[in-house]
Amino acid sequence: xxxxxxxxxESSTFTYILCxxxxxxAVIIDPVDHNLERDLAHIRRLGLTLAYxxxxxxxxxxxxxxxxxxxxxxAKACVPSGxxxxxxxxxxxxxxxxRFGAGETISVLHTPGHxxxxxxxxxxxxxxxxxxxxxxxxxxxDFQSGSADALYDSVTNKLFALPEDTxxxxxxDYKGQSVSTIGWEKRHNARLANRSRDEFAQLMAALNLPxxxxxxxxxxxxxxxxxxHGA
Amino acid sequence: xxxxxxxxxESSTFTYILCxxxxxxAVIIDPVDHNLERDLAHIRRLGLTLAYxxxxxxxxxxxxxxxxxxxxxxAKACVPSGxxxxxxxxxxxxxxxxRFGAGETISVLHTPGHxxxxxxxxxxxxxxxxxxxxxxxxxxxDFQSGSADALYDSVTNKLFALPEDTxxxxxxDYKGQSVSTIGWEKRHNARLANRSRDEFAQLMAALNLPxxxxxxxxxxxxxxxxxxHGA
Numbered sequence: 329x330x331x332x333x334x335x336x337x338e339s340s341t342f343t344y345i346l347c348x349x350x351x352x353x354a355v356i357i358d359p360v361d362h363n364l365e366r367d368l369a370h371i372r373r374l375g376l377t378l379a380y381x382x383x384x385x386x387x388x389x390x391x392x393x394x395x396x397x398x399x400x401x402x403a404k405a406c407v408p409s410g411x412x413x414x415x416x417x418x419x420x421x422x423x424x425x426x427r428f429g430a431g432e433t434i435s436v437l438h439t440p441g442h443x444x445x446x447x448x449x450x451x452x453x454x455x456x457x458x459x460x461x462x463x464x465x466x467x468x469x470d471f472q473s474g475s476a477d478a479l480y481d482s483v484t485n486k487l488f489a490l491p492e493d494t495x496x497x498x499x500x501d502y503k504g505q506s507v508s509t510i511g512w513e514k515r516h517n518a519r520l521a522n523r524s525r526d527e528f529a530q531l532m533a534a535l536n537l538p539x540x541x542x543x544x545x546x547x548x549x550x551x552x553x554x555x556x557h558g559a
Numbered sequence: 560x561x562x563x564x565x566x567x568x569e570s571s572t573f574t575y576i577l578c579x580x581x582x583x584x585a586v587i588i589d590p591v592d593h594n595l596e597r598d599l600a601h602i603r604r605l606g607l608t609l610a611y612x613x614x615x616x617x618x619x620x621x622x623x624x625x626x627x628x629x630x631x632x633x634a635k636a637c638v639p640s641g642x643x644x645x646x647x648x649x650x651x652x653x654x655x656x657x658r659f660g661a662g663e664t665i666s667v668l669h670t671p672g673h674x675x676x677x678x679x680x681x682x683x684x685x686x687x688x689x690x691x692x693x694x695x696x697x698x699x700x701d702f703q704s705g706s707a708d709a710l711y712d713s714v715t716n717k718l719f720a721l722p723e724d725t726x727x728x729x730x731x732d733y734k735g736q737s738v739s740t741i742g743w744e745k746r747h748n749a750r751l752a753n754r755s756r757d758e759f760a761q762l763m764a765a766l767n768l769p770x771x772x773x774x775x776x777x778x779x780x781x782x783x784x785x786x787x788h789g790a
Contacts, residue, residue, distance in 0.1 A: 329560060329561070330560070330561040330563060331561070332564075332737065333563075333737075334737055337568070349560070366735050366736065369736065370737065370738065372743070373738070373739040373740055373743040374738065374739075374740055374743075375724065375740060375742065375743075493606065495605070504597050505597065505601070506563065506564075506565055506601065507563060507601065507604070508605075509606060511606065512603070512604040512605075512606075
């Protein structure tokens with residue numbers, strides 16, 4: 329059972345729609361503000377009702393449409409408890425289970441490192457890793473209480489402990505890739521496969537990435553589910 | 560069960576990878592030449608073996624990688640019998656069934672109109688419509704023995720006769736849309752819903768579209784599975 333994977337070319341962000349075979353009730357992960365109409369059109373065309381909007385973390389590179397989707401569909405917003413997003417109805421912790429549709433379950437894995445609160449979500453042999461683990465890479469660890477040490481633990485102890493054939497769906501991709509597996513990443517990921525904790529920390533410390541252009545707008549907006557202050 | 564949908568931003572073409580839950584044997588539909596490495600990487604990362612490469616028609620806007628994929632993976636090429644692609648092992652006719660994996664079946668529907676030979680493929684509640692039916696639109700009918708009359712029949716008599724919740728995956732999209740359903744297209748498709756045969760023929764005759772830039776290169780190449788003459 330694969331999700332429906334939608335791409336935002338502007339921020340290279342993936343949004344996912346999850347729906348089981350026996351119900352029209354669906355969940356959306358990491359929707360982007362300027363794709364609101366596109367995402368609503370997919371929900372309408374597929375005849376779905378939206379139960380939950382999930383965020384993997386408080387994004388620094390784009391603004392979520394979670395607040396607007398919630399208003400327009402009645403879906404509930406589910407966010408990592410450690411991400412500082414108070415307006416969301418559901419504050420998720422490690423080990424929580426989200427239930428929707430006819431017996432569908434999403435298991436919540438706390439995978440800090442890109443941000444302190446980042447979560448990954450496991451559904452039907454798929455894992456949605458947000459910016460923790462990317463295909464052949466990983467998220468940066470130099471802002472929002474990020475930590476190379478924490479990311480190393482999250483990936484090697486939690487994500488790489490999933491079954492090897494688990495399909496891994498990232499929060500972004502910048503090279504035209506769409507999906508991988510835990511087994512492939514464990515053996516081949518350019519940053520994390522066969523690398524010690526110290527080697528990984530040195531590599532991340534040397535990246536010297538520019539500050540995300542949108543961070544000062546996006547993070548405060550995402551902490552309010554993408555709604556402007558007071559909206 | 561959804562396919563894995565891959566997008567080519569250059570030609571706005573969708574490529575699909577189909578794989579059932581009980582086998583690693585997969586099928587790819589409409590792969591694009593310059594994405595050969597990307598597509599092979601997906602097959603490797605997912606641990607798949609490729610049984611068949613399917614073409615929906617002889618494309619005029621991009622060149623297939625079917626011939627190269629066949630050489631590199633041992634997959635067999637399956638093409639519509641009416642598209643003039645002699646090097647393919649399997650020449651498909653309406654009503655044929657392609658079998659792969661552990662009991663997976665793809666039903667072949669002859670849906671002429673965009674080209675005389677165009678086929679659609681039905682798998683597990685999904686239909687891959689090539690350029691016959693697009694989301695909220697349809698393929699042009701003014702070259703390669705295209706026919707508005709034939710396309711009208713293909714869509715209204717064959718595709719719209721599928722169950723309404725059949726997920727419809729097009730060969731192209733130019734507006735950021737990814738998937739629809741037969742029920743939605745039957746009720747809302749801008750060109751084909753609630754329109755008579757004559758109204759549709761008049762609309763298609765008035766489009767006055769420019770000639771595809773690549774047609775003189777792409778069609779001969781695609782009739783040789785994307786391999787240059789004699790390769």
